[in-house]
Amino acid sequence: MKNEPTQGNKREKSLDFGIVPHSSALHLSGVVKRPGIVLVADRELTEWLAEHATPLSWYSYQSALLNGVNGIYEREIGVGFFLMYQCLDNNNTHLTSNDKDALLYQLEDYISIVLGDLNQENIRQGLGVEVAHLTTGRNIVGNTIGYAYEPGHYGLSQQGFETVQGYRFALWYQNIWIMAHELGHNFSGTHKEADKWCAADFLICLDWKRSLMWETFYDDNEDEFSHGNRNPNHNNRQRVRDSWDRTPPCVICHESRSE
Numbered sequence: 001m002k003n004e005p006t007q008g009n010k011r012e013k014s015l016d017f018g019i020v021p022h023s024s025a026l027h028l029s030g031v032v033k034r035p036g037i038v039l040v041a042d043r044e045l046t047e048w049l050a051e052h053a054t055p056l057s058w059y060s061y062q063s064a065l066l067n068g069v070n071g072i073y074e075r076e077i078g079v080g081f082f083l084m085y086q087c088l089d090n091n092n093t094h095l096t097s098n099d100k101d102a103l104l105y106q107l108e109d110y111i112s113i114v115l116g117d118l119n120q121e122n123i124r125q126g127l128g129v130e131v132a133h134l135t136t137g138r139n140i141v142g143n144t145i146g147y148a149y150e151p152g153h154y155g156l157s158q159q160g161f162e163t164v165q166g167y168r169f170a171l172w173y174q175n176i177w178i179m180a181h182e183l184g185h186n187f188s189g190t191h192k193e194a195d196k197w198c199a200a201d202f203l204i205c206l207d208w209k210r211s212l213m214w215e216t217f218y219d220d221n222e223d224e225f226s227h228g229n230r231n232p233n234h235n236n237r238q239r240v241r242d243s244w245d246r247t248p249p250c251v252i253c254h255e256s257r258s259e
């Protein structure tokens with residue numbers, strides 16, 4: 001099953017595919033439950049970043065995004081992701097579609113070529129990787145700004161920006177939120193158990209708030225999972241934590257201090 005939020009408002013391989021391995025990761029079983037993640041970039045993201053007000057390398061940008069996502073997961077689940085690899089489609093030959101389904105399938109094929117098929121548990125264990133996430137600079141057709149398998153091992157998020165006086169600025173909160181949302185789907189988080197509540201009212205509700213797995217992004221969405229406090233039948237925090245805990249030990253054994 002795939003889910004999307006809509007917008008409410010070997011050495012040769014490394015050279016050919018732009019792989020940045022974070023090889024300082026130590027595989028020490030049972031040390032810290034930190035699922036390994038592969039972050040993927042397309043040519044459009046590098047072009048997008050070149051027009052940024054303060055130009056960033058694609059790998060530095062992704063690292064900053066993941067730091068933000070990990071801040072959410074460390075607060076909500078107790079631990080975040082371990083960055084194992086970063087990959088760039090250098091020649092723009094694999095990640096070429098603006099259609100969400102096609103682009104997600106292309107991501108699967110690309111990772112299968114450069115690293116291995118993450119749908120196979122033995123591959124995930126060998127790589128120390130549980131999920132792959134594409135941060136795309138493409139404009140996905142329709143209102144989709146994120147897409148992922150629920151549950152599963154692949155997802156993507158469209159990077160948002162705004163232009164002010166000719167300079168582009170990343171919409172950091174939106175981009176971190178969408179990435180965290182899609183990773184939530186990979187770990188069984190669902191729209192059905194997201195919360196919506198009134199934060200301010202006067203005769204009518206003046207300010208609606210929504211939790212992290214809400215299907216539509218608004219700029220005042222909260223960066224927390226539902227956890228049963230508003231609706232006892234809504235507990236995405238527990239769903240994600242349970243899925244996290246089922247991750248095979250060989251995938252969740254990265255020592256956090258080694259990077």
